[in-house]
Every structure is written in C-alpha cells, then in structure tokens.
Amino acid sequence: MALAGALSGCARLPLGLPVDSSASNPSAQSIEVAKGEAKRVDWFYSLTTDCREQKGVSGALIAPPRHGTVTFQHGNEYPTFAADNPHSVCNDKLSPVWFVVYKPKGDFTGDDSFTYDKHYADIAPDRITVDVVVR
Numbered sequence: 001m002a003l004a005g006a007l008s009g010c011a012r013l014p015l016g017l018p019v020d021s022s023a024s025n026p027s028a029q030s031i032e033v034a035k036g037e038a039k040r041v042d043w044f045y046s047l048t049t050d051c052r053e054q055k056g057v058s059g060a061l062i063a064p065p066r067h068g069t070v071t072f073q074h075g076n077e078y079p080t081f082a083a084d085n086p087h088s089v090c091n092d093k094l095s096p097v098w099f100v101v102y103k104p105k106g107d108f109t110g111d112d113s114f115t116y117d118k119h120y121a122d123i124a125p126d127r128i129t130v131d132v133v134v135r
Contacts, residue, residue: 038103053096054121
C-alpha cells in the first residue's frame, strides 16, 4: 500500500521558488505572490516503500486562474514522512514529487484564484482551492 503526502514549508526548493506555508486547511489556501514572479504553492507525492513514485500521481487544473497560469512540474524533493512511518526511509532520498506553481500575468496586481486536484495512486483526489493576492 502506498502512502501519500503533501508538504508546505518556507524553505527554498530545487527550482528556487518559495513554497507558501500560510494554509491551515489543506483544501483551501490563501497566498501572496509578488507581481510578475512565480511561486511554488504546493508539492505532493505518493511513494512505494522503495521510494519510487506510485503510478497515477499527477495534478489537474479544475478552475484556472483568470490573471495568471498554474503549472504542475515533476521534480525531486526529500519527503517528510513521520519517523514511525515505514516510508520514512525515503526522507533521506531525493524522491519524485509534483510541484504546483502559480505565476501572475505581466503587471497584474489584485485578487485571483484557482482550483486543482492532487491525484494519488490509490486514493481519491484532493481538491484544493487557492485564493491569491498579487502585490
């Protein structure tokens, strides 16, 4: 059985984009983004016990932003399984993950939003709505 995970934190990740950590409810997030700059909103994964990606993990844009773009980028990151989780052996290995990145259009400032699904290998997708303030 695969376990799925998601993480938001303040550290800069391999693509150099900060991840927003302001959300307390994973199905609804509010973020601030600087005008013209991309921001990594989230990342998620579902791994086997040998730290490989489960088949079927992906992201899907349900309602696109009106004033920007959202991309799902496949990459690698260190997962954060709890120490008592059998998958915690993966925490020390770069493992396959999906990044969710938002970028506002040109000189746009103001409010935007989008909704996306996180699709995991063997469970129902998580639907996330993100409210964005571009400054």
